[in-house]
Amino acid sequence: MTNKTIKMALLGATALTLTAGIASAESHVKGDVNACLITKTDTNPFFVKMKEGAVAQADELGIQLDTFAGKIDGDVETQVAAVETCIAGGAEGILITPSDSRALVPVIEQARENGILVIALDTPFEPSDAADATFATDNFKAGVLIGEWAAATMEDPSSAKIAMLDLNPSEVSVDYLRNQGFLTGFGVDVKDETDIGDEDDPRIVGNDVTNGNEQGGRQAMENLLQRDPGVNVVYTINEPAAAGAYEALRSVGLQDQALIVSVDGGCPGVQNIAEGVIGATSMQFPLKMASLGIEAIAEYAETGAKPENSEGLDFTNTGVTLVTDNPVEGIDSITSEEALEQCWG
Amino acid sequence: MTQAPILKARGLVKRYGRVTALDNADFDLYPGEILAVIGDNGAGKSSLIKAISGAVQVDDGKIELEGKPINFSSPLEARDAGIETVYQTLALSPALSITDNMFVGREIRKPGVLGSVFKMLDHKAMEKFARDRLSELGLMTIQSINQAVETLSGGQRQGVAVARAAAFGSKVIILDEPTAALGVKESRKVLELIQDVRSRGIPIVLISHNMPHVFEVADRIHVHRLGKRLCVIDPKENSMSDAVAYMTGAKTPPEAAVAA
Amino acid sequence: MSDTTDPGRKGQDYEQDLDKSDVSVAEFKYLHNSPLDRIQHALHGNPTLVPVIVLVAAIGVFGLIAGDRFFSAFNLSLILQQVSIIGILAAAQSLIIITAGIDLSVAAIMVLMAVVAGNLAVYAGVPAPIALLVAFAGGTGCGIMNGLLVTKVKLPPFITTLGTWSIFYALNLWLSGAQSIRSQDIDAEAPLLKFWGIALEVGGARVTLGSLLMVAVFLVLWYMLNKTAWGRHVYAIGDDKEAAELAGIRTDRTLLSVYGLAGLVCAVAAWASIGRVGSISPQAFYEGNLQSITAVVIGGISLFGGRGSILGALFGALIVGVFQSGLRLAGVDVLWQVFAIGWLIILAVAIDQWIRKVSA
Ligand SMILES: Nc1ncnc2c1ncn2[C@@H]1O[C@H](COP(=O)(O)OP(=O)(O)OP(=O)(O)O)[C@@H](O)[C@H]1O
Numbered sequence: 001m002t003n004k005t006i007k008m009a010l011l012g013a014t015a016l017t018l019t020a021g022i023a024s025a026e027s028h029v030k031g032d033v034n035a036c037l038i039t040k041t042d043t044n045p046f047f048v049k050m051k052e053g054a055v056a057q058a059d060e061l062g063i064q065l066d067t068f069a070g071k072i073d074g075d076v077e078t079q080v081a082a083v084e085t086c087i088a089g090g091a092e093g094i095l096i097t098p099s100d101s102r103a104l105v106p107v108i109e110q111a112r113e114n115g116i117l118v119i120a121l122d123t124p125f126e127p128s129d130a131a132d133a134t135f136a137t138d139n140f141k142a143g144v145l146i147g148e149w150a151a152a153t154m155e156d157p158s159s160a161k162i163a164m165l166d167l168n169p170s171e172v173s174v175d176y177l178r179n180q181g182f183l184t185g186f187g188v189d190v191k192d193e194t195d196i197g198d199e200d201d202p203r204i205v206g207n208d209v210t211n212g213n214e215q216g217g218r219q220a221m222e223n224l225l226q227r228d229p230g231v232n233v234v235y236t237i238n239e240p241a242a243a244g245a246y247e248a249l250r251s252v253g254l255q256d257q258a259l260i261v262s263v264d265g266g267c268p269g270v271q272n273i274a275e276g277v278i279g280a281t282s283m284q285f286p287l288k289m290a291s292l293g294i295e296a297i298a299e300y301a302e303t304g305a306k307p308e309n310s311e312g313l314d315f316t317n318t319g320v321t322l323v324t325d326n327p328v329e330g331i332d333s334i335t336s337e338e339a340l341e342q343c344w345g
Numbered sequence: 346m347t348q349a350p351i352l353k354a355r356g357l358v359k360r361y362g363r364v365t366a367l368d369n370a371d372f373d374l375y376p377g378e379i380l381a382v383i384g385d386n387g388a389g390k391s392s393l394i395k396a397i398s399g400a401v402q403v404d405d406g407k408i409e410l411e412g413k414p415i416n417f418s419s420p421l422e423a424r425d426a427g428i429e430t431v432y433q434t435l436a437l438s439p440a441l442s443i444t445d446n447m448f449v450g451r452e453i454r455k456p457g458v459l460g461s462v463f464k465m466l467d468h469k470a471m472e473k474f475a476r477d478r479l480s481e482l483g484l485m486t487i488q489s490i491n492q493a494v495e496t497l498s499g500g501q502r503q504g505v506a507v508a509r510a511a512a513f514g515s516k517v518i519i520l521d522e523p524t525a526a527l528g529v530k531e532s533r534k535v536l537e538l539i540q541d542v543r544s545r546g547i548p549i550v551l552i553s554h555n556m557p558h559v560f561e562v563a564d565r566i567h568v569h570r571l572g573k574r575l576c577v578i579d580p581k582e583n584s585m586s587d588a589v590a591y592m593t594g595a596k597t598p599p600e601a602a603v604a605a
Numbered sequence: 606m607s608d609t610t611d612p613g614r615k616g617q618d619y620e621q622d623l624d625k626s627d628v629s630v631a632e633f634k635y636l637h638n639s640p641l642d643r644i645q646h647a648l649h650g651n652p653t654l655v656p657v658i659v660l661v662a663a664i665g666v667f668g669l670i671a672g673d674r675f676f677s678a679f680n681l682s683l684i685l686q687q688v689s690i691i692g693i694l695a696a697a698q699s700l701i702i703i704t705a706g707i708d709l710s711v712a713a714i715m716v717l718m719a720v721v722a723g724n725l726a727v728y729a730g731v732p733a734p735i736a737l738l739v740a741f742a743g744g745t746g747c748g749i750m751n752g753l754l755v756t757k758v759k760l761p762p763f764i765t766t767l768g769t770w771s772i773f774y775a776l777n778l779w780l781s782g783a784q785s786i787r788s789q790d791i792d793a794e795a796p797l798l799k800f801w802g803i804a805l806e807v808g809g810a811r812v813t814l815g816s817l818l819m820v821a822v823f824l825v826l827w828y829m830l831n832k833t834a835w836g837r838h839v840y841a842i843g844d845d846k847e848a849a850e851l852a853g854i855r856t857d858r859t860l861l862s863v864y865g866l867a868g869l870v871c872a873v874a875a876w877a878s879i880g881r882v883g884s885i886s887p888q889a890f891y892e893g894n895l896q897s898i899t900a901v902v903i904g905g906i907s908l909f910g911g912r913g914s915i916l917g918a919l920f921g922a923l924i925v926g927v928f929q930s931g932l933r934l935a936g937v938d939v940l941w942q943v944f945a946i947g948w949l950i951i952l953a954v955a956i957d958q959w960i961r962k963v964s965a
């Protein structure tokens with residue numbers, strides 16, 4: 001397929017899923033072993049990269065891979081339909097980034113009862129053992145890294161005024177894990193580790209939601225600047241939100257006053273590190289999640305063995321790396337230049 | 346009638362699915378006359394005048410205005426040709442003011458740049474005109490010319506629609522049951538207006554179920570039955586009961602009337 | 606014609622006393638029973654009064670609750686800034702809703718045109734003014750496409766724009782690769798795209814050109830709708846399309862122009878949004894369609910068409926902005942902000958229904 005036809009296929013598929021709510025399925029390689037990849041959307045570059053990794057690995061191992069995606073993040077119905085299709089299609093394994101950690105559990109149980117290996121990618125289920133395994137970024141660790149970096153970079157962390165730019169009002173696991181990880185890394189008592197905003201540390205100016213995009217990031221930053229124009233540390237859920245926050249700061253001439261940190265490792269985000277818009281970001285590796293997932297399915301089909309969790313965690317950590325051009329002692333990091341070679345999107 | 350008809354239709358056919366509203370209907374309107382069209386409910390009277398005014402497109406048949414074939418594809422074209430119609434449904438916009446309704450589609454713009462470049466409407470001029478026309482009709486119970494039409498009574502609305510047609514019609518004015526909702530006094534005014542319009546030389550088509558009114562003002566009566574013209578009768582030579590008998594099929598009209 | 610008796614007249618017997626009838630213009634004392642009745646009538650004559658009152662009241666109440674932080678020139682100008690994009694979309698939405706339609710695709714057209722302008726100007730090296738002209742033409746084209754489907758194919762506007770929303774959204778994702786165009790790249794290649802983000806400082810207030818643009822868009826459209834024949838026709842069509850057609854309005858042509866104009870306004874919003882957000886994000890304003898409808902409804906424009914002033918939508922957008930800002934500064938959770946807006950919508954529609962009963 002040329003790039004153009006891929007785009008057309010993508011376009012067609014999106015149009016179809018958007019209008020009819022039907023999961024878009026694309027078959028990739030013919031083989032004895034069937035596997036499914038179900039992502040939250042097929043438009044977010046993160047999932048595009050994930051799909052790329054899965055398709056490449058499936059190609060190599062001779063696995064037939066069907067890919068599905070929801071319309072938007074949170075589109076549970078489409079994902080449920082996709083899982084049911086995979087069960088009916090006799091898949092050996094399902095890789096899924098659940099749009100809702102809890103709502104999909106029943107249909108996942110059904111899949112496992114049918115002897116299918118289910119691996120959650122990126123987003124764990126609740127409880128996490130609803131799936132056979134979880135291959136994910138340690139989002140808490142990702143938060144801790146940028147939190148520690150911010151604390152180490154500031155001259156006087158005790159005078160910090162922190163703005164917290166979160167995802168959305170539903171407080172999904174990525175949202176609280178990154179948020180609470182950052183605060184922990186920065187040295188704030190987070191109280192309940194699954195609750196955003198229950199902290200009483202006076203250094204926190206406030207929380208607001210961004211929907212993970214530039215527009216939301218800008219608006220949330222403006223709102224928090226309203227509460228305290230002295231904000232000097234800005235945590236953001238992802239890099240588009242960080243870019244929006246930077247715009248808000250810049251519009252009032254405060255861009256040099258605040259340190260912005262983020263999580264993701266998308267290429268525009270890494271570029272923003274290089275240009276000093278974002279101070280540091282924690283890079284995650286969607287491609288690796290997917291290729292490890294396909295490997296695990298191949299293994300399971302052959303030997304029946306299921307993957308083991310990383311030590312001390314209830315999931316398999318696919319790694320997270322701090323990216324910054326201002327490294328601090330004691331925290332491993334790579335530069336934006338190095339990161340540009342590994343970034344996704 | 347030695348003159349040629351100003352409006353002439355032959356063999357009009359209009360079907361709505363399986364319902365045939367017009368079944369080879371003919372129609373003639375002569376200069377300067379008041380032609381009444383009578384018929385039972387559902388006889389096809391409204392369909393006939395809608396075909397003439399461009400509101401519906403006929404399946405077959407031809408229409409001539411002043412001897413020239415016409416084929417209106419919208420009421421606007423008929424209006425531009427000088428045929429003004431008061432539909433049974435009145436065709437008023439409830440939320441718009443009386444003035445706006447009277448001038449819809451032929452608004453007056455302000456003189457000068459305001460009008461030509463900025464397309465600004467001349468509300469004052471339109472209001473004055475509208476007020477004058479309504480006074481002529483004696484519709485004085487209307488309190489404000491800028492009142493929304495929906496705040497008027499049914500009869501007042503009918504008055505507005507009639508005033509609009511009478512004010513702008515230049516060749517033919519068609520009135521589909523213009524007095525159906527009007528009070529005694531207002532009906533009288535409309536009848537006077539009809540005669541007044543005729544005295545200006547403009548022929549009128551009047552659809553009505555009110556036999557006394559029809560016999561009072563009409564020069565000729567077109568009896569419509571089952572989608573076609575049954576006959577045309579002279580009100581001076583026929584009684585109301587004759588007309589009703591023809592209309593309902595109780596009596597067969599004489600040959601001569603049918604031929605007309 | 607005169608009121609004097611015409612001797613040749615053939616009236617009926619019961620009409621003989623008609624000429625003696627009263628000829629004075631009727632003067633009714635308004636016999637409204639209660640103050641509520643009077644309010645109902647005032648609102649019927651002037652439906653924009655409701656949102657204006659709500660807006661002023663909301664500003665007052667939040668000024669009391671949240672204090673100076675809310676009632677500062679800076680915060681009020683910030684609200685204006687934050688509602689500017691949804692405000693412009695609401696202007697486009699009002700046009701459609703006044704014709705008794707609804708447009709679910711306004712935000713999708715806007716984002717698509719922002720991406721088109723950005724791709725051309727930032728990546729393809731097309732001069733920014735030309736890229737913007739292409740976006741304006743594109744936006745108008747998208748609107749006309751909606752219009753053709755509504756008038757020629759005779760699909761209901763809801764279904765039409767539900768479909769085109771998806772189509773425009775998919776095109777947007779395809780063109781952009783779901784990737785944002787960075788603010789820095791826009792600054793370097795086509796700063797004109799961010800023109801409406803320029804802010805004027807006036808005594809503590811920061812008014813962006815984008816906020817002024819929103820107000821200007823509303824004023825221009827208000828003029829067109831209220832002072833020109835075209836505008837009267839738009840209302841007439843929304844009121845009763847069949848009656849409008851019979852009264853001699855070219856309804857299809859007018860509708861097409863309304864949809865095209867709405868598309869153009871969306872493209873203008875696209876330009877303003879680049880200045881507002883800073884970058885061009887294909888994922889932004891996903892809820893913009895519904896937010897624009899919210900502003901219109903709260904602004905007292907009837908979803909049934911033909912009623913309400915477009916300025917209402919401006920006040921509607923401002924009310925939403927004031928509520929969000931006020932609740933936020935009062936320390937209310939996002940969740941409850943959403944909750945409050947929900948009730949506002951329901952209240953607005955309920956008031957609309959109540960006002961409409963006047964004529965019934
Ligand atoms: N739009 C329409 N769709 C379907 N049928 C229609 C339509 N308009 C009219 N008809 C049918 O055509 C026939 C003639 O209707 P029309 O309105 O012309 O009658 P009419 O003589 O004006 O009656 P009335 O005295 O009640 O006004 C009726 O049987 C009616 O049901």
Ligand SMILES: [Mg+2]
Pocket residue numbers: 390391392433521
């Ligand atoms: Mg009729």
